[in-house]
Amino acid sequence: MVVHRSKWGWSRAGWQRLALILLWLGHGGWVLLGPNPNRHWIRVADTFSRPSQSLASRWEQWRSARRNSSRDFAETRAENAQLSAELAQMKTQAAQDAPRLAEADEAIRLLGLKRQIPLDLKAARVIFSTRPANFGGLILDRGADLGLVPDQGVLVPEGIVGRLWSVGPTQAKVLPADAPNASVAVMLLRSRATGVLQGVGSGRALIRYVSNQEVVQVGEAVLTSGLDRVFPRGLLVGYVAEVVPGDLELKVLVNLSAPLDRISTVLLLPSQPPLEVQPPFVVQEQKPQRKKGTP
Amino acid sequence: MRIAAPSASRQNLLCAAALGLVFLCAPFPRIQPVVHVMLVLALAPRVGSPLSGVLWAGAAGWALEGSLRLYPHLGGTAWADMTITLVAGGLAGRWPLEGLKGWIARLAGLLVAHTLLVHLAVRLAAGPHAWGFGWFWALLSLPLWGWAIWRLMYSGPSPRLG
Numbered sequence: 490m491v492v493h494r495s496k497w498g499w500s501r502a503g504w505q506r507l508a509l510i511l512l513w514l515g516h517g518g519w520v521l522l523g524p525n526p527n528r529h530w531i532r533v534a535d536t537f538s539r540p541s542q543s544l545a546s547r548w549e550q551w552r553s554a555r556r557n558s559s560r561d562f563a564e565t566r567a568e569n570a571q572l573s574a575e576l577a578q579m580k581t582q583a584a585q586d587a588p589r590l591a592e593a594d595e596a597i598r599l600l601g602l603k604r605q606i607p608l609d610l611k612a613a614r615v616i617f618s619t620r621p622a623n624f625g626g627l628i629l630d631r632g633a634d635l636g637l638v639p640d641q642g643v644l645v646p647e648g649i650v651g652r653l654w655s656v657g658p659t660q661a662k663v664l665p666a667d668a669p670n671a672s673v674a675v676m677l678l679r680s681r682a683t684g685v686l687q688g689v690g691s692g693r694a695l696i697r698y699v700s701n702q703e704v705v706q707v708g709e710a711v712l713t714s715g716l717d718r719v720f721p722r723g724l725l726v727g728y729v730a731e732v733v734p735g736d737l738e739l740k741v742l743v744n745l746s747a748p749l750d751r752i753s754t755v756l757l758l759p760s761q762p763p764l765e766v767q768p769p770f771v772v773q774e775q776k777p778q779r780k781k782g783t784p
Numbered sequence: 785m786r787i788a789a790p791s792a793s794r795q796n797l798l799c800a801a802a803l804g805l806v807f808l809c810a811p812f813p814r815i816q817p818v819v820h821v822m823l824v825l826a827l828a829p830r831v832g833s834p835l836s837g838v839l840w841a842g843a844a845g846w847a848l849e850g851s852l853r854l855y856p857h858l859g860g861t862a863w864a865d866m867t868i869t870l871v872a873g874g875l876a877g878r879w880p881l882e883g884l885k886g887w888i889a890r891l892a893g894l895l896v897a898h899t900l901l902v903h904l905a906v907r908l909a910a911g912p913h914a915w916g917f918g919w920f921w922a923l924l925s926l927p928l929w930g931w932a933i934w935r936l937m938y939s940g941p942s943p944r945l946g
Contacts, residue, residue, distance in 0.1 A: 505835040512838060513870070516863040520909040524857040 595754045598646045602756060607766055608721070611635055611757045613661070620665060620749065627663040627752065632656050640719055642758035648725040648746035649673065649713060650755055665749050666726070667692050674717035675726050677703075677741075678710040684741070686711070686726060692749055694727070696741035703739060705732045711743050715764040722765040792832040798936060799827045799840045806844055810851035817918025818925050820848050824865045825894045826933040829872035841869035860909035864902040868894060888930045895923055 603610050613635070619625035631637060633656055643650040643663050651671055654664035664671050667688035675696060676683040682703040684696040699705065709729045715722035731742040802823035809816040828840040845862025849855060872894055881887050899919040906913055 502833075505833055509835045509838055509870075512835075512842070513863075513866055516842065516859060516866060519859045520863045520905050522857075523909050524911070 592753065599754055599756055602644075602646045606721075606758075608762055609759050611637070612754060613637075613757060614754050615663075615752050616660075618750070624668060624670065626651070626654060626665055626668065627749075627755075629661045629663060629755065630659070632659045632661045634659055637661050637757060638760050641760050642720045642724075642762065643755050644720070644724060644758065645747050645752055645755055647748060648727060649720055650747050650749065650752060652719050653757070663755070666745055666747070667694050667749060672717070673720065673726065674714045675711050675743075676714040676722075677705060677729070678712055679706065680704055680709070683714045683716065686743065689742075692745050693730070694743045694745060696743060697738065699739045699741055701734060701737065701739060705729060705739055705741055707732060711741075718761055718764075720758065721762045795827065795831045795937065796836070796840075799823060799831060802827055803840070803843055803847060806847045807851060813916075813918070814921045816848065816851070817916075818922045818929065820844055821895060821898065821918075821922040822929045822933065824869055825872060825891055825898060826930065827937075828865075828869045829876060830937055834870065834873055837869050837873055838866045841865035855906060855910035855913065857910045860905035860907070861902050863909075864898065864905040867905075868898045868901055871897070884931065884934055887934055888927060891926055891930050892923065895919070895926065 599612060603612075611631070613629040613631040615627050616630045617628035619628065627643075627650070629637075637653060637656045639653050639656055641653045643652060649666055651663050651665040651668070652673075653661050655662045665688070666673055666686065667690055669688050669690065671686075671688045671694075673686040673694075674683065675686045677696075677699075680703050682699050682705070684699040686694045686696055688694045696711065707729050711726040711729060713720035713722060713724040713726060725746055727743040727745040727747075729741055730744045731740075733740040733742070802819055805819045806816060806823065809819050823844045824841050828837040828844070831837040831840060842862045842865060845860075845865035846858065849858045849861045872890075875890065875894075881890070903913075903915060
């Protein structure tokens, strides 16, 4: 079969060519129809609509993500407001509970001290402080109604506070150990030298009558000696802050260990306690403070 | 040397015989594609008029698909056969054959194109389908049946033999 170039027309060759074209196109159309004729058009329509479908899909995804993020933001803000309210409420509750907690903590510490000292200790609250004034002291909420008498020792877990100066029917006044007119019989833990503690104010006191021959180190613990019959032997008073040699005696400056400005509850020793009680008051000695430049 | 065209009677007789073989070889799936390809690529394009060749090729395609009874929508192979027959006829008109090697090479190229076109058309008509290995057996046996057609379709001695 050779296809020759010839003019188109209604000749035999033209009819044959027309039949050939119709046969080929008809067959092709039949093939394209397939078992499901619509599928081709559906495929074509799908192909042409794919860009718009993709665009619409992305648009819908963006709107969905925006809607979700907006909802998440609103939920987060509501949750944040709720948590803020709860936090404020808890802070208020904590502020309300703080004094009671502190008092409970103080009570626990006093109870521990009471167990360490096998004496009939009584507890009282500090209702007022006149320490900033001259010859000021601490006012307790109990007095003769609790059987208190003057010169009873007053102490807290950190150390001694002072002694009862005056006792009223329902109140009592405490003379703190740092008052100028206060005196406490003390001894040094390491050297065992004894002396008399006299207050110099501001939580500090001076030990007198300590011989020049004694070796006193800064940071050494100072305990009650029990000789004044106000405090038994071994209660912590404070720590040596400074030692100045004098002509006849050492001037030993002591930082009182009891926080006299922050006392809320105290324990009262019985009047005329024994010289020494067992077990002794536990004292942890501070390390001596070294000055810079000294070996 | 230009190759002389064989007589139309011999061509139509050979096409009819090949078409009958397509039917008869239906139980032999390795032989039927070879006969089918031989009819479409080698015999039908050389019939006197393009319409006759296309009719023989379409008949071959329908015969093959009808005997296979595999596809839900027939006609793809027949359309591909008609198309490739037209292409082969056009090639023969524009570039006449001058030897056995060119004949074999042209048949190989047409065979590849025919395979691809048949599968494309069947896919369009009936959807996805198995390729099978008919193309392989046809390509493997191409020198044999190509040489046979060459000797049958042209009178006179072989150009190589003088």
